[in-house]
Amino acid sequence: MSVDYQDPWVACTSNEVRLRAYYFPWGTKRIRYASIRAVRRVELSTVRGMWRIWGTTNPRYWANLDPQRPRKRFGLILDLGRRIRPFVTPDDPDTVERLIRDRAHLPAGSGDAGQSPII
Numbered sequence: 001m002s003v004d005y006q007d008p009w010v011a012c013t014s015n016e017v018r019l020r021a022y023y024f025p026w027g028t029k030r031i032r033y034a035s036i037r038a039v040r041r042v043e044l045s046t047v048r049g050m051w052r053i054w055g056t057t058n059p060r061y062w063a064n065l066d067p068q069r070p071r072k073r074f075g076l077i078l079d080l081g082r083r084i085r086p087f088v089t090p091d092d093p094d095t096v097e098r099l100i101r102d103r104a105h106l107p108a109g110s111g112d113a114g115q116s117p118i119i
Helices: 093-103
Strands: 003-006 010-013 016-023 027-032 038-043 061-063 074-079 085-088
Touching: 003 093, 010 093, 016 085, 038 093, 074 093
Parallel strands: 061 085
Antiparallel strands: 003 010, 010 016, 016 027, 038 074, 074 085
């Protein structure tokens, strides 16, 4: 299985997205592309995800560990058709979004980032 994108917390392989430190204490969440229904790019702000290093205050989303999140501007929300949606902030959100959309056969995004939910 080849790895086409990898940073310390997010990896995109040929078959799945891997989110390191998603589960306590350090478990990796593996998401097959076929299970991703949608991906949404969001812009982070002070009260909307930027300072959420791990976890959530909103029971609809869960952020994997990312100590660099306060320095990032954009995140991705993955809709898996379940109650809780993973919230990730890859170092290169453009590449990760493109890989997910291509491999999950999702329509191209508008390029605009919506406002992040409170996380």
